[in-house]
Amino acid sequence: MAGIPPSTWTSDQPIVRVSDVHKSFGTFEVLKGISFDVRKGEVVCIIGPSGSGKSTLIRCINALVPVTSGTIRVAGIEVADPKLDKLALRRTVGMVFQQYNLFPHKTALANVMMAPLHVLGQNRAEVEVRARALLAKVRLAGKEDAYPGELSGGQQQRVAIARSLAMRPDVMLFDEVTAALDPETVKEVLVTIRELAEEGMTCLLVTHEMNFAREVADHVYFTDRGVIVEHGPPATLFSAAQDERTRRFLSQVL
Amino acid sequence: MTDPAMNGRPAGGGPPGEGGHPGDLPVLLPSALSRTGPETRLRPAHAWLLCGLAAVALPAWAQAGSGASSPLEVVIRWAPLLLTGFAFNVAISLMAMLLGTLAGTGLGIAMLAEGPVLRRLAWTVTQVFRNVPWLVLLFFVMFLVPFQVTVLGVRVPLPDWVKATFGFALPVMANVAEIVRGAVRSVPTTQWEAAESLAFTRRQILWRIILPQCAKRMLPPWMNVYALIAMATVQASIVGVTEMLTLTAQVHAAEGGRPELFAPLYGFALLCFFLYCYPIDRLTARLERRFETR
Numbered sequence: 112m113a114g115i116p117p118s119t120w121t122s123d124q125p126i127v128r129v130s131d132v133h134k135s136f137g138t139f140e141v142l143k144g145i146s147f148d149v150r151k152g153e154v155v156c157i158i159g160p161s162g163s164g165k166s167t168l169i170r171c172i173n174a175l176v177p178v179t180s181g182t183i184r185v186a187g188i189e190v191a192d193p194k195l196d197k198l199a200l201r202r203t204v205g206m207v208f209q210q211y212n213l214f215p216h217k218t219a220l221a222n223v224m225m226a227p228l229h230v231l232g233q234n235r236a237e238v239e240v241r242a243r244a245l246l247a248k249v250r251l252a253g254k255e256d257a258y259p260g261e262l263s264g265g266q267q268q269r270v271a272i273a274r275s276l277a278m279r280p281d282v283m284l285f286d287e288v289t290a291a292l293d294p295e296t297v298k299e300v301l302v303t304i305r306e307l308a309e310e311g312m313t314c315l316l317v318t319h320e321m322n323f324a325r326e327v328a329d330h331v332y333f334t335d336r337g338v339i340v341e342h343g344p345p346a347t348l349f350s351a352a353q354d355e356r357t358r359r360f361l362s363q364v365l
Numbered sequence: 366m367t368d369p370a371m372n373g374r375p376a377g378g379g380p381p382g383e384g385g386h387p388g389d390l391p392v393l394l395p396s397a398l399s400r401t402g403p404e405t406r407l408r409p410a411h412a413w414l415l416c417g418l419a420a421v422a423l424p425a426w427a428q429a430g431s432g433a434s435s436p437l438e439v440v441i442r443w444a445p446l447l448l449t450g451f452a453f454n455v456a457i458s459l460m461a462m463l464l465g466t467l468a469g470t471g472l473g474i475a476m477l478a479e480g481p482v483l484r485r486l487a488w489t490v491t492q493v494f495r496n497v498p499w500l501v502l503l504f505f506v507m508f509l510v511p512f513q514v515t516v517l518g519v520r521v522p523l524p525d526w527v528k529a530t531f532g533f534a535l536p537v538m539a540n541v542a543e544i545v546r547g548a549v550r551s552v553p554t555t556q557w558e559a560a561e562s563l564a565f566t567r568r569q570i571l572w573r574i575i576l577p578q579c580a581k582r583m584l585p586p587w588m589n590v591y592a593l594i595a596m597a598t599v600q601a602s603i604v605g606v607t608e609m610l611t612l613t614a615q616v617h618a619a620e621g622g623r624p625e626l627f628a629p630l631y632g633f634a635l636l637c638f639f640l641y642c643y644p645i646d647r648l649t650a651r652l653e654r655r656f657e658t659r
Contacts, residue, residue: 212559218513
């Protein structure tokens with residue numbers, strides 16, 4: 112059931128299509144008409160200064176935050192539709208958070224197994240085999256029985272990635288997943304994401320890791336104050352930014 | 366109550382941060398304390414109270430006349446009956462706790478419901494039953510619930526002690542509801558977001574992810590409620606339930622109402638309750654400390 116896109120979606124269309132999305136919190140407009148596409152297998156990075164609405168945008172895509180206006184289509188599912196089946200959407204879209212948000216009362220293995228078992232109702236033995244394989248893939252073999260509190264930030268974040276992957280999503284969203292990590296553990300998480308990208312997973316990242324964006328992304332969007340200021344392939348955006356705001360931001364962070 | 370310096374941090378129920386803060390002026394402390402329930406952090410020295418309780422019986426014993434049996438003999442003679450009464454108190458408290466916990470968990474979850482009607486209704490019910498004297502609730506139940514009910518053609522008698530159990534279950538329900546609501550609310554919303562992102566339903570999130578995390582947090586205040594309800598069961602004597610206090614009064618009367626028997630007989634009741642509730646209290650305090658430093 113999960114992972115099979117509805118019939119309205121074909122693989123030649125973008126798997127994520129965001130069109131003219133506005134989002135206001137009270138009178139404050141955070142997103143002022145954002146549009147972009149992500150094609151299957153693409154790695155897209157969203158960069159920009161703090162408070163530019165990046166996290167809000169990525170949260171709109173799996174309906175954690177409802178949009179004020181505009182449309183978002185993920186693998187044929189209309190996210191802004193009032194009759195949206197949130198559970199169907201979230202079986203298609205995986206999300207990893209800045210603060211890992213593992214379930215503290217469950218072991219690493221149980222964290223990875225929970226959703227496939229209880230949401231998808233899959234067979235326990237199969238799920239366990241897959242969960243162990245996923246933990247090995249994120250280089251955490253041997254940590255299956257550790258509780259989140261016993262793991263480092265980087266390890267917890269890799270469990271969170273494995274947990275999300277266990278649902279076999281079509282798209283993975285990463286919301287500043289390295290922002291809370293020690294510098295030395297950032298790399299291990301980025302290596303994991305890079306491997307995912309190389310395997311063809313569609314990834315949408317909000318990130319402050321410019322080097323990562325430059326090396327891994329297919330397309331980079333620079334947002335500021337709720338709008339996309341400029342976008343393009345990383346080679347172009349990072350070396351030949353057209354907009355003054357982009358250039359100023361890049362000069363500060365690079 | 367112990368010295369104010371020690372009470373700076375409340376040991377009673379509720380999440381940390383509620384009640385007294387380190388920066389509180391001494392004048393604020395009494396009000397801060399009253400919100401956190403009874404002080405549970407007793408010193409080990411308080412165990413000496415036990416000896417004190419035993420001593421209650423002794424002076425009266427010395428006064429005993431030569432003809433009548435000594436107070437100690439009276440207590441020993443009647444102890445089996447009085448302990449049967451105490452067993453009733455324990456049974457009532459356990460049943461009330463069981464019923465109240467089941468109903469209170471439901472009520473607490475209803476207070477967190479997404480629908481405003483259910484949420485407000487549950488909130489109102491909780492507030493009403495939390496903010497009236499337990500004895501008033503007991504009277505209401507005693508006089509409003511019939512002495513028997515007919516279920517599917519079968520007559521089920523409702524003896525007084527069963528009705529009293531319902532009466533005590535009501536305040537337990539309201540207090541447990543608050544404990545559940547508070548504990549669920551104390552779990553960071555990021556846990557909900559993470560679970561929602563994995564396509565869990567609201568119900569699954571609550572039962573599989575949120576409540577299991579709060580179980581530890583809920584245990585100490587829940588045990589606190591139990592200790593309070595166990596002590597409150599003697600109020601059932603007012604409405605005529607044959608529990609320990611009622612029996613104690615009857616025994617006193619049967620022994621001719623001799624004034625020197627008053628202290629030993631009621632001292633015995635006091636001792637029974639203390640020996641039952643004090644360990645619960647200590648365990649609660651210990652669990653609280655352990656969970657705080659996890």
